[in-house]
Amino acid sequence: MIVKRFTGQTVEEALIRAKWELGDEAVLLSSGPAKDRWWKFWERGYQVLAATDYPLPSSTTAPDRVRDTESSRPEIAVTSTSSEPEIRDERLEEIMALLTQMDKKISQVSTPRKGKEHPLFTHLLSLEVDEKWARELTGFLPKGEKDAQLSKLLEILKERIVLAPPLTGDTPHIVVFIGPTGAGKTTTIAKLASKLGLEEGKSVLLITTDTFRVAASEQLQTFGSILDVPVVIAKRPQDVPKFIQDYPADVVLIDTPGNSISEPMGIRSGLSVVKHAKATEVLLCMPATYSRSLFVDTAKKLSQDIPVSLCLTKVDEALVPGPILSALLELKKPVMYVTTGQQVPHDIESAEEGQLMSWLVKGGAYHG
Numbered sequence: 001m002i003v004k005r006f007t008g009q010t011v012e013e014a015l016i017r018a019k020w021e022l023g024d025e026a027v028l029l030s031s032g033p034a035k036d037r038w039w040k041f042w043e044r045g046y047q048v049l050a051a052t053d054y055p056l057p058s059s060t061t062a063p064d065r066v067r068d069t070e071s072s073r074p075e076i077a078v079t080s081t082s083s084e085p086e087i088r089d090e091r092l093e094e095i096m097a098l099l100t101q102m103d104k105k106i107s108q109v110s111t112p113r114k115g116k117e118h119p120l121f122t123h124l125l126s127l128e129v130d131e132k133w134a135r136e137l138t139g140f141l142p143k144g145e146k147d148a149q150l151s152k153l154l155e156i157l158k159e160r161i162v163l164a165p166p167l168t169g170d171t172p173h174i175v176v177f178i179g180p181t182g183a184g185k186t187t188t189i190a191k192l193a194s195k196l197g198l199e200e201g202k203s204v205l206l207i208t209t210d211t212f213r214v215a216a217s218e219q220l221q222t223f224g225s226i227l228d229v230p231v232v233i234a235k236r237p238q239d240v241p242k243f244i245q246d247y248p249a250d251v252v253l254i255d256t257p258g259n260s261i262s263e264p265m266g267i268r269s270g271l272s273v274v275k276h277a278k279a280t281e282v283l284l285c286m287p288a289t290y291s292r293s294l295f296v297d298t299a300k301k302l303s304q305d306i307p308v309s310l311c312l313t314k315v316d317e318a319l320v321p322g323p324i325l326s327a328l329l330e331l332k333k334p335v336m337y338v339t340t341g342q343q344v345p346h347d348i349e350s351a352e353e354g355q356l357m358s359w360l361v362k363g364g365a366y367h368g
């Protein structure tokens, strides 16, 4: 009988090696975590002890890559074969029984705690929440009715995701809008200008510093003339303070060119507008259609540690809320607005007053 130890990153991998080398008749004697450290490139290793009564056929030896590594491993034991068929059969039966037990244990190991997961854990995974956050959030939840659990989850999220109050127009605001290209900065400015100007009766000034993109200033001027709000073009960040002085207004909304995170010059220029304007708020417009990592990287690079509030744009186009939920938990930046479509001025809502939190928890269409 040949008894030999095989190792792998998983028990299954070690078993495949055993079958490969000893043949299909090989039986499993034991399995578990590997006891030596030759697999030092891996974090964990597993070993199986397998046996066969048959001589190794030369054609079933492992391929070169496998054989090279196997041959350098220490064998636990190699025993000689027995010539007594009955004794061999008894031992074979014992070994088969052992094998059956081990098979059960292995299948338990390979399907870890599935039945024990919190029911909301799978719900959060289906919304594409990061596994790390899904596990952490559901760790706080008691077992019980799904609705009660969702309400508890909502409470937990309200403690962790800060919502900033909307611009009221009660005090003067100088708000600079930054964000990646096409995020919806200019459209959001038009929506807010309309809300604050037409609905709340505040005086509004629009300033664009976007002189890079063709027709960028015309886009804002068109909105300005429809809303009957003055629009001025600042060619340099240094020109912004003079316009603010010359056109006194309750609310000044300042547009900047869209920035790519690979263009540090553009990012610096947007932040220079923030500095020169002496902004009271900086709104970082971020598309809710981004993946978690793109959202987090872009938000960090564009805001460069200055305090910003988020305006989540295009939530109507986001298929699931999980990536954004995960990103918000990671970023810990307050959310002030959510934009829900292309319509000016309707498709915007305050994060505090709108559907954001319940959408993050339940998913589905934003206004479903």
Ligand SMILES: Nc1nc2c(ncn2[C@@H]2O[C@H](COP(=O)(O)OP(=O)(O)OP(=O)(O)O)[C@@H](O)[C@H]2O)c(=O)[nH]1
Residues within 6 Å of the ligand: 179, 180, 181, 182, 183, 184, 185, 186, 187, 188, 210, 213, 216, 256, 257, 258, 259, 313, 314, 315, 316, 317, 339, 340, 341, 342, 347
């Ligand atoms: N579906 C949807 N589309 C939006 C939303 N907000 C803006 N858009 C659209 O997104 C496109 C880009 O909007 P802009 O406001 O020009 O974006 P921007 O960030 O100013 O773009 P740049 O100045 O080029 O960086 C336009 O077609 C908008 O109509 C939204 O909430 N939902």
Ligand SMILES: [Mg+2]
Residues within 6 Å of the ligand: 185, 186, 187, 210, 216, 255, 256, 258
């Ligand atoms: Mg724009």
